[in-house]
Amino acid sequence: MSDPVGDLKRELLAAAERQQGRVAVSAGRRRLRPRLARKRLLLVSATLAVAAAAAVLVTTQWSTSPGFLERAQAALTPPAGTVLHYKSEGTLMSTDPACTVTRPVEIWIDQTPPHRYRALTNVEPSADSTGGDLRSVVCSRGMPAELGGMLGRPEETLMFVPPDTLTSSRVGLGLPPDPVAWLRDAISAGTAHDEGKTHLNGRTVERIRMDPIACTADIPSCPSEPGYAYVDPETFYPVEFSGPGGIGPVGGPPVAWFHFVDRFLLFEFLPRTAANLALTDIRAQHPNASGP
Numbered sequence: 001m002s003d004p005v006g007d008l009k010r011e012l013l014a015a016a017e018r019q020q021g022r023v024a025v026s027a028g029r030r031r032l033r034p035r036l037a038r039k040r041l042l043l044v045s046a047t048l049a050v051a052a053a054a055a056v057l058v059t060t061q062w063s064t065s066p067g068f069l070e071r072a073q074a075a076l077t078p079p080a081g082t083v084l085h086y087k088s089e090g091t092l093m094s095t096d097p098a099c100t101v102t103r104p105v106e107i108w109i110d111q112t113p114p115h116r117y118r119a120l121t122n123v124e125p126s127a128d129s130t131g132g133d134l135r136s137v138v139c140s141r142g143m144p145a146e147l148g149g150m151l152g153r154p155e156e157t158l159m160f161v162p163p164d165t166l167t168s169s170r171v172g173l174g175l176p177p178d179p180v181a182w183l184r185d186a187i188s189a190g191t192a193h194d195e196g197k198t199h200l201n202g203r204t205v206e207r208i209r210m211d212p213i214a215c216t217a218d219i220p221s222c223p224s225e226p227g228y229a230y231v232d233p234e235t236f237y238p239v240e241f242s243g244p245g246g247i248g249p250v251g252g253p254p255v256a257w258f259h260f261v262d263r264f265l266l267f268e269f270l271p272r273t274a275a276n277l278a279l280t281d282i283r284a285q286h287p288n289a290s291g292p
Contacts, residue, residue, distance in 0.1 A: 075236040076184040082269040083276045084109045084178065089265065092138065092245075094258040099139035107173075108279040112272065115151040115177040116280045120144070123159075123171045134247055135256050148282025151177055158282050158291065166282065166291030180238055183208070183229055197233055205230040205239050212244070222246075223257055237267045
């Protein structure tokens, strides 16, 4: 994920989980509260927003023709027998605490279960790096790392430690195999506003607006800012996601809000050949490395 993803939002979740004494599992388009997630869709990166850390929940209506929806649904469905490869940059902008943090991520995900993956991302250097202060995690850039494993199995995640070691990692990616699944689901559910074509960073894109999260007893204070998804008008592949997010303890309300922008530099489906499957396998990429 995932978040996707990798990315700051995934590591925010990891830090939140570590504070609660759990194995860290980062998310790719995730939830502030599990029961809220069943009722609303999320807008986040490929990375991957963050379960109990950063998320944008949306409850809106898609205002365009069934023909467009059908074409979008088909275009957003991953081709069978492929390996997803994407590169993105996730930028988080916070005013309290004040900072702007950008983290890159590159990931290869086998679209066939059990969804083996390999990711180049950033992780927190240690479980104690934040000193238990979740607000400080907002501005943390983490440390570059190479992770590999299978989605949904954080206990099997490996990290490459140069020059030649593989070690077990407490950080696993919890993003979905397909990081645009949330958008495909939104189309099926009729929960987004198509605002038509616009220009973004010199290219023509389709802009999809997501309504702001509704305040609840669980989240008594929430931003009024909408979220946006910018996609290629022909392929519907993601170009940029942006919106508000928040960080807080697991099971608790956010302690800080921020704005995030996830820019996709590359998004492609590769044929599921032996060479491309090897890109998803951290052991195959480091055949001489010692470790578990």
